[in-house]
Amino acid sequence: MPTTPLPTLTPGDFTSDQQARWCPGCGDFSILAQMKIVLADLGVPRANLAFIAGPGCAGRLPHYLNTFGFHGSLGRAPALATGLRLANENVQVWIVTGDGDALSAGTNHLVHALRRNVDLKIILINNEVFGLSKGQASPTSRPGTRTKTSPEGSFETPLRPLSLALAAEASFVARTIDVDVNHMSEMLERAAAHRGTALVEIYQNCKIFNDGVFEYATDTTLKADSLIYLEHGRPLLFGKDRNQGLRLNGFEPEVVTLGHGITIDDVLIHDEKAAEPTLAFLLSRLIGPAFPECLGVFRSVQRPTFEQSLDESRQARPTRDLESLLTGDESWLVA
Amino acid sequence: MMAVVPSSSGPTPSARAKIEDLAAAVVRFAGDASDGMQLVGAQFTSGSASHGNAVFTLPDLPAEIRAPAGTLAGACGFQVHVSSQPIHTPGDVLHTLVVMNPASLRANLNDLEPGGILIANADAFTPDELAKAGYRSNPLQDGSLGAYRLLAATMTQFSLAAVAPVNLIPREANRCKDFFPLGIVCWLYDRPLEPTLKWIRETYVKNPAMIEANTRTLKAGYHYGEMSGQLPTRYRIAKAALPAGRYRSVTGIESLALGIAAAAEQSPRPLIFAGFPAPPASELLHELFDKPHANVKVVQAEDDSAALNLAIGAAFGGALGATATSGPGLVLQSEALGLAVMSELPCIVIDVQRAGPSNGMPTKTEQADLLQALFGRNGESPLIVLAPATPADGFAIVLEAVRLAVRSMSPVIILSDVHLANSAEAWRVPSVAEVPAIDMAQALQGELLSRDERGVRPWAIPGTPGLEHRTGGLEKDARTGNVSYEALNHEQMVRLRAAKIASLADEIAPLETHGPISSDLLVVGWGSTFGAIRDAVTRCQAKGLRVAHAHVRHLHPLPSNTGAVLKRYRKILVPELNAGQLCRLLRAEYLVDAMSLSKVQGQPFLVSEIAQKIEAMLAP
Numbered sequence: 003m004p005t006t007p008l009p010t011l012t013p014g015d016f017t018s019d020q021q022a023r024w025c026p027g028c029g030d031f032s033i034l035a036q037m038k039i040v041l042a043d044l045g046v047p048r049a050n051l052a053f054i055a056g057p058g059c060a061g062r063l064p065h066y067l068n069t070f071g072f073h074g075s076l077g078r079a080p081a082l083a084t085g086l087r088l089a090n091e092n093v094q095v096w097i098v099t100g101d102g103d104a105l106s107a108g109t110n111h112l113v114h115a116l117r118r119n120v121d122l123k124i125i126l127i128n129n130e131v132f133g134l135s136k137g138q139a140s141p142t143s144r145p146g147t148r149t150k151t152s153p154e155g156s157f158e159t160p161l162r163p164l165s166l167a168l169a170a171e172a173s174f175v176a177r178t179i180d181v182d183v184n185h186m187s188e189m190l191e192r193a194a195a196h197r198g199t200a201l202v203e204i205y206q207n208c209k210i211f212n213d214g215v216f217e218y219a220t221d222t223t224l225k226a227d228s229l230i231y232l233e234h235g236r237p238l239l240f241g242k243d244r245n246q247g248l249r250l251n252g253f254e255p256e257v258v259t260l261g262h263g264i265t266i267d268d269v270l271i272h273d274e275k276a277a278e279p280t281l282a283f284l285l286s287r288l289i290g291p292a293f294p295e296c297l298g299v300f301r302s303v304q305r306p307t308f309e310q311s312l313d314e315s316r317q318a319r320p321t322r323d324l325e326s327l328l329t330g331d332e333s334w335l336v337a
Numbered sequence: 338m339m340a341v342v343p344s345s346s347g348p349t350p351s352a353r354a355k356i357e358d359l360a361a362a363v364v365r366f367a368g369d370a371s372d373g374m375q376l377v378g379a380q381f382t383s384g385s386a387s388h389g390n391a392v393f394t395l396p397d398l399p400a401e402i403r404a405p406a407g408t409l410a411g412a413c414g415f416q417v418h419v420s421s422q423p424i425h426t427p428g429d430v431l432h433t434l435v436v437m438n439p440a441s442l443r444a445n446l447n448d449l450e451p452g453g454i455l456i457a458n459a460d461a462f463t464p465d466e467l468a469k470a471g472y473r474s475n476p477l478q479d480g481s482l483g484a485y486r487l488l489a490a491t492m493t494q495f496s497l498a499a500v501a502p503v504n505l506i507p508r509e510a511n512r513c514k515d516f517f518p519l520g521i522v523c524w525l526y527d528r529p530l531e532p533t534l535k536w537i538r539e540t541y542v543k544n545p546a547m548i549e550a551n552t553r554t555l556k557a558g559y560h561y562g563e564m565s566g567q568l569p570t571r572y573r574i575a576k577a578a579l580p581a582g583r584y585r586s587v588t589g590i591e592s593l594a595l596g597i598a599a600a601a602e603q604s605p606r607p608l609i610f611a612g613f614p615a616p617p618a619s620e621l622l623h624e625l626f627d628k629p630h631a632n633v634k635v636v637q638a639e640d641d642s643a644a645l646n647l648a649i650g651a652a653f654g655g656a657l658g659a660t661a662t663s664g665p666g667l668v669l670q671s672e673a674l675g676l677a678v679m680s681e682l683p684c685i686v687i688d689v690q691r692a693g694p695s696n697g698m699p700t701k702t703e704q705a706d707l708l709q710a711l712f713g714r715n716g717e718s719p720l721i722v723l724a725p726a727t728p729a730d731g732f733a734i735v736l737e738a739v740r741l742a743v744r745s746m747s748p749v750i751i752l753s754d755v756h757l758a759n760s761a762e763a764w765r766v767p768s769v770a771e772v773p774a775i776d777m778a779q780a781l782q783g784e785l786l787s788r789d790e791r792g793v794r795p796w797a798i799p800g801t802p803g804l805e806h807r808t809g810g811l812e813k814d815a816r817t818g819n820v821s822y823e824a825l826n827h828e829q830m831v832r833l834r835a836a837k838i839a840s841l842a843d844e845i846a847p848l849e850t851h852g853p854i855s856s857d858l859l860v861v862g863w864g865s866t867f868g869a870i871r872d873a874v875t876r877c878q879a880k881g882l883r884v885a886h887a888h889v890r891h892l893h894p895l896p897s898n899t900g901a902v903l904k905r906y907r908k909i910l911v912p913e914l915n916a917g918q919l920c921r922l923l924r925a926e927y928l929v930d931a932m933s934l935s936k937v938q939g940q941p942f943l944v945s946e947i948a949q950k951i952e953a954m955l956a957p
């Protein structure tokens with residue numbers, strides 16, 4: 003990275019010459035806008051940023067950013083990004099992916115990037131439906147979701163992306179939502195600052211094929227009772243009056259209302275740095291209407307990146323110069 | 338059987354056995370996986386090579402990692418062709434067969450020439466072992482081997498007697514028996530023991546007892562050959578006339594690994610090699626991990642698709658990306674190959690072909706991925722396809738692949754196969770200064786959106802201010818590089834991608850012919866069939882037949898003189914280990930009446946199979 007002071011960048015400096023072509027009202031517009039704001043504040047030159055994507059509505063995002071960008075095959079972005087990081091460690095690498103890309107074809111590669119802890123920032127835009135291919139069920143579609151491939155309502159059990167990521171040993175896992183731009187910015191900044199694979203799930207409204215699926219989290223009258231904003235070291239409280247909390251009953255979570263003998267001391271305290279991801283996993287499985295859903299950083303721990311570990315293991319084994327390799331261990335002279 | 342007192346003194350020249358000169362010999366050592374025949378064969382090879390012979394080897398490995406001992410499935414062997422002339426194959430028929438048990442006798446006897454020498458470990462021919470191999474009576478005693486010259490020795494007993502004075506635990510003592518048959522064969526072909534003795538001293542430097550014991554067993558075998566009197570004739574194979582220099586043995590896998598190291602040496606960024614363990618390509622992954630070069634980063638990917646995507650990501654980042662695969666792995670990589678074509682990024686895919694389709698026969702050889710390599714992707718997606726002709730040629734072919742990949746910003750497929758991967762030949766070690774240079778700097782020059790006179794775009798690398806751009810698998814506008822679904826633009830881009838590959842035809846070596854430049858018959862091959870074709874054509878030429886051999890190393894694009902060469906011959910024969918894929922291509926491309934000689938048995942061609950076909954085609 004250059005050491006001379008950087009010219010200050012504005013969000014507008016990250017606009018490419020391509021007109022964004024999502025449907026009017028699509029949540030992706032807001033994600034693109036916040037991304038530019040966050041990038042402008044990062045202080046990383048445009049030339050040292052790369053956005054990797056796959057097919058899908060989410061995958062269009064890199065085309066609208068004036069950085070390096072690569073649009074690969076369905077689900078393969080984590081593998082492409084890993085290769086890029088190994089080749090060129092001066093580049094900060096982001097992946098922009100959707101539930102169809104990352105969790106249908108790409109689950110395998112996503113899991114391996116997470117367990118390896120490659121230094122990548124993954125934005126998983128989850129709208130619980132295939133958009134660009136025109137409205138089919140996705141691996142995250144809720145039961146009952148009506149699509150072209152589930153005309154009577156989806157009957158498959160959906161994947162929970164953050165539970166999957168935690169099970170794959172992710173070192174940074176967060177969730178935010180397209181309409182809460184301040185929270186989204188904060189999560190993107192946190193991801194940018196993390197060393198290792200950072201996964202941020204963004205609940206995104208697909209206006210055309212799954213409109214309103216996150217209404218409980220966006221409607222001003224509903225969201226206070228439907229969402230917990232995770233804060234490290236703070237109790238897991240929610241509700242308009244912040245008088246409801248989450249506590250553990252054995253291994254089961256339960257919602258309690260403060261008062262009548264229940265105090266704040268009964269409520270779980272959020273610890274994003276816990277060595278074991280057990281509680282983070284529990285929080286990642288909470289879904290409405292029985293439970294509030296969590297937004298914020300579920301887990302943020304430090305462990306060596308893949309790049310570091312690979313270099314260390316390479317240093318542990320003596321390399322050989324070309325002459326020694328060519329000659330091999332056994333050779334003979336012919337006069 | 339006469340008793341022989343093993344001696345630890347050096348061998349003395351035979352008083353009784355007479356010595357005959359021989360031009361070449363093929364020897365196969367066969368036994369259970371635990372019998373160490375690979376090691377013994379390798380020792381006989383290096384001993385012969387340092388003696389000045391031309392050598393070519395082929396280990397025949399069983400498919401199972403640990404097949405049950407004594408069964409046919411567990412039989413494994415190592416074949417060595419030793420010659421006073423240049424040779425290109427491991428040899429068709431055996432002059433000598435060494436068998437360590439009945440199963441290996443049954444599995445290998447068919448390949449021994451009539452009157453050939455059979456050396457057997459009589460100790461292993463017990464009722465149990467005979468039954469496992471399906472023998473009702475002991476062939477060493479029932480006269481059924483009368484067509485061969487038999488030397489049966491109780492090798493286990495002799496070697497145990499030889500090591501008795503050395504204090505060894507029984508397991509170690511048993512292991513030493515492998516050197517007994519090696520001693521016999523060294524005696525038989527008048528090979529010096531010193532190279533093997535030196536190897537024993539170096540290998541067991543920390544275990545003097547094993548040095549002593551193995552030395553004794555080796556010498557005991559040598560003396561046994563002499564003293565037993567079972568074989569009245571010994572053979573001497575004169576030195577071959579080889580160019581002076583330092584030589585080593587190199588397998589088709591090792592040469593590829595050396596090519597990768599030599600390419601990385603010249604690369605400003607690390608070469609990223611990602612591989613998934615698909616046998617036999619996994620051998621290359623092991624080799625690169627085992628003998629690391631400072632500028633090669635090796636990664637085990639989660640599958641073959643990830644492996645090539647990693648390589649493409651690396652290429653996007655400005656590094657050389659490479660991978661190797663076998664069998665269905667290449668199918669998994671078709672998608673990413675199309676991506677590399679579309680995004681115009683240089684990367685190398687090494688396909689060590691094995692018998693298919695699907696998982697087929699993972700340890701058996703075939704050349705049936707050619708048309709897939711050329712055409713097996715969605716859309717018009719031309720790329721560069723090369724094939725090494727011999728085990729050692731992998732070195733030059735990787736460097737050529739990297740040169741062409743960078744020259745045209747294109748993926749390259751290298752088609753090796755199981756036969757090349759496993760065989761080894763002697764290779765004159767080049768000095769570092771002799772390694773062909775690759776001009777990588779040239780690819781890095783040029784403005785974004787500029788193309789050179791051949792239509793090649795510059796390598797615009799992340800981290801370089803001003804070169805920010807978006808690329809990938811979608812069609813791009815020829816002028817702006819932005820995504821475009823315009824009808825005429827697509828046609829222009831399809832033709833541009835094809836033309837920049839096609840124009841390489843003028844930048845590669847022309848197709849050469851061995852033999853008359855115009856005559857009755859041209860035998861055209863590619864890949865691992867080189868040795869069998871060359872030896873067959875040479876043999877037929879010696880008989881006065883007007884036949885020539887041309888071997889294609891650049892399969893796409895083909896050298897620009899290919900059509901002209903083909904048209905100088907009355908007939909064309911294309912031997913291939915597939916159902917006639919190159920033959921079909923040559924017919925389609927050049928309207929010549931090429932004829933296919935096809936073999937799909939998981940085995941390489943025998944020289945005789947090709948020679949017979951040539952003779953039949955040229956019969957008056």
Ligand code: SF4
Pocket residue numbers: 023024025027028029030059129133134207208209210211
């Ligand atoms: S289909 Fe849905 S996700 Fe895609 S652009 Fe339209 S609204 Fe957005």
